[in-house]
Amino acid sequence: MNKADIKKLLQRVKNKEIDIEAAMGAIGDLSYTEMGFAKIDNHREIRVGYPEVIYAEGKTVEEVKSIIEVMLTKDNNILATRANEKMYQAVKNICSEANYNPLGRTITIQKRKVPLTESYIAIVAAGTSDLPVVEEAAETALILGNRIEKIVDVGVAGIHRLFDKMDIIRGAKVVIVIAGMEGALASVVGGMVDKPVIAVPTSVGYGASFGGLAALLSMLNSCASGVSVVNIDNGFGAAYTASIINKL
Amino acid sequence: MNKADIKKLLQRVKNKEIDIEAAMGAIGDLSYTEMGFAKIDNHREIRVGYPEVIYAEGKTVEEVKSIIEVMLTKDNNILATRANEKMYQAVKNICSEANYNPLGRTITIQKRKVPLTESYIAIVAAGTSDLPVVEEAAETALILGNRIEKIVDVGVAGIHRLFDKMDIIRGAKVVIVIAGMEGALASVVGGMVDKPVIAVPTSVGYGASFGGLAALLSMLNSCASGVSVVNIDNGFGAAYTASIINKL
Amino acid sequence: MNKADIKKLLQRVKNKEIDIEAAMGAIGDLSYTEMGFAKIDNHREIRVGYPEVIYAEGKTVEEVKSIIEVMLTKDNNILATRANEKMYQAVKNICSEANYNPLGRTITIQKRKVPLTESYIAIVAAGTSDLPVVEEAAETALILGNRIEKIVDVGVAGIHRLFDKMDIIRGAKVVIVIAGMEGALASVVGGMVDKPVIAVPTSVGYGASFGGLAALLSMLNSCASGVSVVNIDNGFGAAYTASIINKL
Amino acid sequence: MNKADIKKLLQRVKNKEIDIEAAMGAIGDLSYTEMGFAKIDNHREIRVGYPEVIYAEGKTVEEVKSIIEVMLTKDNNILATRANEKMYQAVKNICSEANYNPLGRTITIQKRKVPLTESYIAIVAAGTSDLPVVEEAAETALILGNRIEKIVDVGVAGIHRLFDKMDIIRGAKVVIVIAGMEGALASVVGGMVDKPVIAVPTSVGYGASFGGLAALLSMLNSCASGVSVVNIDNGFGAAYTASIINKL
């Protein structure tokens, strides 16, 4: 509720078109659903195709089911990330259209068809071990209504594999680069495209990768301009940001 | 040089419109200027208003001057970041239009007027101590041809100052959030706008801020979607990325 | 045993009202119960409602049961934190009034009704994943005799949910803020209340949250005054400190 | 501005006792002074004795002077922390009552006499090298109107020095413990008093103290209950929190 809204509201109070309690409710802006253990946030403008999102990690199967149950009463698409098989079974019981991506660990429910964007998001990944993050990003981008192109296993150790796909990458409106180990792919791609690059370090690696820290630091220090970074393994966050940019 | 280019080139070789040495040169793509101690990269498509950029830190005054001297032979605008007063004086001697922003430590040379974009980049900063990073971002955004709005000293300790400026922030096409200490501003802004937010942690703080690490981790873990992060104090990188997005 | 006590004791020795061995015992102050593998600390003044506390992590079921068995011989309430289901079953066998909070992992035994304070402690938490810490804090505060108000799932990504509850938070005598990920909630609340804020970082998060380190650093660097911090996931410690303050 | 205020305001608008622009201003709550490079926060209820606070680190002498110049137009006491000698000289020129504590690096201006509290804050420090933090805490507590007791050089290496002062420490309403190196003093004091203890790790030490990290971790892991922690060297923050508690 911004200044202009308040002004209009006050005008309506003055004109006695609305009574005080109602005005207070409007200002209070009851923009979430109280569930006791959670508050479902409804505050973003509900545009066609924007899903409701649940971060399932650390929630019980029962909690995830209950939250989705409430969400189903509205006409929105639904995305749950970091969900396990059991959560999916519980959700499937109350909504047969639910889909599960076991690699990306996402539950998606598409209640309304979302028209895909013409421009696309390129999702570029270094190795096959990065696929879970690729899938989380892909599912997120799709349910948000974006056309995507996946280019996987193009790590810099065999850089000719990357170059062969460079045209597809350069054709994207925004590029997500997913890589673990030393994360060099973000810099190489960042140096070759003039589109925003969102880098996702992954926890793929061992020893001195320190759970993705090496890739994270590498990406933050990228010598290529135009690269910004999200949290380790955060495929959802990268795709969400990419979607905002893709739809600008 | 992409596949289509190679195809055309090969066609011309076949047609003997171009001889082999010339074709080789084209493939070699001599897209930089060799200076012995440096190679000036010319490989990005030279669009109106795109400057040449020098990262001056760790270079000698003489090196900065020499690089700019070469750059001046072309008709591009020039930006040097992390430049000190002495570098500026040396550059001023060979180019009187050079400007210096002592807070942002940038040298800018505007050889051609760049028309500013209609949409703008909001540069939001938590405290007055973050101003050097704000200025680096602002100078970068401007010479890249972006309209900007600066909103400073709106840290979350006095959150009403931020809310009063929310309309300006929401009106931007892309938002840069600059904050040190605990970096909470990125999450708060990220939760209130539906535009891409590029977060810049700064080294402002002491003790357990560990030179910006606290703000960096905070921003990477932002519970708000749509937030991506660049290196500590990297105002240039944030503005460069924001400019790409702003011009999409 | 302070100076005044020693003075009185010496006076009694001089007056031969007490013999030397007894005086030595008094000075020695046998203020704990020796159990071989543990010494039960009895040294804090036993006020009505102050419970005996056991940190159960790293103890065997048998040890927890034995310690509680000894404690039950006194007329105090009992609190065990970080206790598991098995410990609870063992305790239940020797004391039927024992209660277990499976989320907060606390065993509580209320042997005497504790009158609750009039003023209350507000326990504010960012997300549903923080609930285990909320419950540990709540159980601790309650058995220590404090009225509490729980406000959960008000993280800064949807800050309007927080503002709607601001009156309740401002009405508290002391506020506990519990948050994982980037922990920004502590700064936002700290900037809006003029009561002491005790911040509890949680290990909720992944990747660069490094087991709660991001939230911890964020809270320690809070730009809001009046915020102090306890260990990661330390709901007990926060509630204990809050209780001391609430009862001042 | 809380719900009750909004209700009253809306009532007055309905009654046409206040016109719309004025009501908007009230809601907007212009609670800060815009200075271009800074916004002076006025939003906390201005009670007698509450000073305006400036964190001078990273600000120029000119900026500090300008901010204080504006503050002087109001009738409040003023505190600047992390201020250097030059800042003090500049402030002295515009306000002869300004005082400087060179060890604590604070500038204080007492425009109105503040009556001290009856209860006191004990400021306990391990060594003489911790004195700068002691002084920052002491100046803060004093200008906030608190009676204080300083007990310095009572580190645990000679624990009898501490015990001799235990009565004074136990007599306080709230205790600040300041220690570098291993920070053990916080645990020892925390185990002996039943008052809230605010621990301040200091950067005193070398080698594996890692700039105060050792003391910080030590204090966060204190086995004594009732201990909460602020940032390394943050004497101001500790005293500010202690003052809130002392005045409850």
Place this chain on the structure above:
Amino acid sequence: MNKADIKKLLQRVKNKEIDIEAAMGAIGDLSYTEMGFAKIDNHREIRVGYPEVIYAEGKTVEEVKSIIEVMLTKDNNILATRANEKMYQAVKNICSEANYNPLGRTITIQKRKVPLTESYIAIVAAGTSDLPVVEEAAETALILGNRIEKIVDVGVAGIHRLFDKMDIIRGAKVVIVIAGMEGALASVVGGMVDKPVIAVPTSVGYGASFGGLAALLSMLNSCASGVSVVNIDNGFGAAYTASIINKL
């Protein structure tokens, strides 16, 4: 084999009391038993009561059994640390005198009675959770022939429990202090005795204890002189060093 030995050996060679091959063997000093996957080190002077030591962690049950089998052919006592129940069963099968301490995870085989020292090692521990390390240290000290005194659960949160045992601690020739969490006990004890103190940080704790790092740093930064530190949870190392000192 030192210089004097070589001199004697050369003299014997010259005198033809020993032939060249034998002399070479002597110089080569075949002071270990080759087992293919391991070399059993026999090189320390075999004094009465000195055991052979195996670090069982990361070895297979079979490997531990085989190594002990070889050791049994000599007349030494044997100590295996970090051994599990299964290893013990396997060893028990080949040597019925083997003993297992399940808390300390040690296997000991006493083939010859070792007379205990008159002076003793005090093993002081902060909490009951530190008992596994206490037991490893105790078993090590005992099989090395040292008299020991164990004083457990005397952490600084209830410091009077420690003081009550101070006479026993001060009576020791060398003191081992074992503590997790903030490790303050080492400094407090170190400040009260004039004997060498060997501090063992333990991994007891959670959150910001970072697996014992907090206690480790705390102990390394001890403000008390006379304190040296071994690795986290290294009860064996502390006892081994203490034994050397106790027998000086």
Place this chain on the structure above:
Amino acid sequence: MNKADIKKLLQRVKNKEIDIEAAMGAIGDLSYTEMGFAKIDNHREIRVGYPEVIYAEGKTVEEVKSIIEVMLTKDNNILATRANEKMYQAVKNICSEANYNPLGRTITIQKRKVPLTESYIAIVAAGTSDLPVVEEAAETALILGNRIEKIVDVGVAGIHRLFDKMDIIRGAKVVIVIAGMEGALASVVGGMVDKPVIAVPTSVGYGASFGGLAALLSMLNSCASGVSVVNIDNGFGAAYTASIINKL
């Protein structure tokens, strides 16, 4: 494809010995096999004895089997590292010559006999707990066609065991040193040989070894010249590098 190749290719195009599509294919250099979820890299010159390598960690059994199935269509030897028993069984089903080293966790398939080099690689390890890394290095070196010498359990705590083997170590063309804990062996060996030493820190240790970090830092800071380091537990990488050097 280097400059000379391009020149020849262009010459052939000019001479119409090759048509444009074919030339394009040559330049595109389809040097990998697309498998959808992976791209098998064929780009290194296929010399006798060079195996195809799969990093099996984080891949499913099915994926490993499929990749090897494709590889088997070519006449190369195959090496899979970090492979588990199940992967081996799956591979065994499609190729009976497959061998598994359970300690080193390698699957090897030797389709053609590789003649071993005359010079050898010395693989020197500190303790028996380092054997898994030794085995990974050994299997890698062997299938790459190198003669090896293994010298294990020669840690610096019993340095005479090392010296006894010094002749074998000095006889190598390149030395791999594998050690956990404090990693001192790399410096000691590095100081005694004039051959390249490749140091492999292992995650063997506990407490302050921090998963191999202590050994890693130790080796990077080696005071001996001629020592370079690979990732923690990276036996494969060390052997691969050693093999390149051994065959120079």
Place this chain on the structure above:
Amino acid sequence: MNKADIKKLLQRVKNKEIDIEAAMGAIGDLSYTEMGFAKIDNHREIRVGYPEVIYAEGKTVEEVKSIIEVMLTKDNNILATRANEKMYQAVKNICSEANYNPLGRTITIQKRKVPLTESYIAIVAAGTSDLPVVEEAAETALILGNRIEKIVDVGVAGIHRLFDKMDIIRGAKVVIVIAGMEGALASVVGGMVDKPVIAVPTSVGYGASFGGLAALLSMLNSCASGVSVVNIDNGFGAAYTASIINKL
């Protein structure tokens, strides 16, 4: 004051040989000199040759002088560590016997001749850059009355230099090993002597030595038994501990 003392004291009170105030004073045990900014600790039994110690770092010249001035009123030797040239000049003015070791940064005042021990402490150092720590340790050991032997520049990169001095090292009663970089010397020496080894990591090194962290971790993880560690660069602490052991 131990139990026996209290008993005797109480007996005297009972016998009226001492009045109550005096007894309280005795129990209070005013065992330090109050200086306002510092408390000089006198509580260790004053044996012949035990110096008073000042840690001068972070103290002003004036403070160091004042503390020494008070100390000079007693008949003890004095040691100030981490003292600079200016402090020395100030002390020299009030006490002409003061000596300064510019490398070790110690001020020593020997008011009484201390007879040296027969047994000696070996101080072994890896490189010439470690000399400042060597000197601090040496001055400390000497003024505490210990005979010492210095063996410097015997780092493991040229291990024969170490072996040549092994007899002297083995002849010591306790060994101090001082090393930066990878700190391997502690393990090598620890593996060759059967005396207690106190390891001092130094901040000598660069890059991944991280200010001595590499050497510290290396020493804590020493595979040799009998090694304990003090803080980085803590020559004083090592010598103090060594002196206690040497005099057992």
Place this chain on the structure above:
Amino acid sequence: MNKADIKKLLQRVKNKEIDIEAAMGAIGDLSYTEMGFAKIDNHREIRVGYPEVIYAEGKTVEEVKSIIEVMLTKDNNILATRANEKMYQAVKNICSEANYNPLGRTITIQKRKVPLTESYIAIVAAGTSDLPVVEEAAETALILGNRIEKIVDVGVAGIHRLFDKMDIIRGAKVVIVIAGMEGALASVVGGMVDKPVIAVPTSVGYGASFGGLAALLSMLNSCASGVSVVNIDNGFGAAYTASIINKL
């Protein structure tokens, strides 16, 4: 001195061709020059062109001069690294052939011409800020008698600059890759050559580069095989290792 040598020596003793004292001297192998504060290590076989090396950091000007003075008495070339201008002036005074590389901070004295190898070491660097490390590596490689090729400013942000030089890089016998920031160059080069790659992370960068840590971790986690790593900024170490390999 190896086994064969000892055998021969013993034979000569037996034959009385050498007396005992002489034999002892031979075994003692006085292979260093004692200078009191340093021992000049002579123990590596003195081959033509092998220089004596001094690490000048942390040594005084006087010490560096003295060490070189002694070295000059032998007929070897000399290299001092991390030397400053003043050291050079002092050395110049005693040896006019001394040369100083101010960027690489090396002093070199070439007393005998060293014939360069036919094969060369490629020294590849990412940016101009890495030049000091390039120069240290180059000077080291040259005085060790290696032909070198320097390829600088070929960071991955403009990867075509690198590819243009690929032939030179591939022609080398061993490749040194020097890069700061994210260090991606090592992986890219490592993936394109089949020669040993020695990676040198540099401290070039800011913020989250943490003094070279980001590049170090990146290089250690390189997905390209054949890459090993030396310490941050360690140009000398890389060149020394490269030289050993180049001369195999």
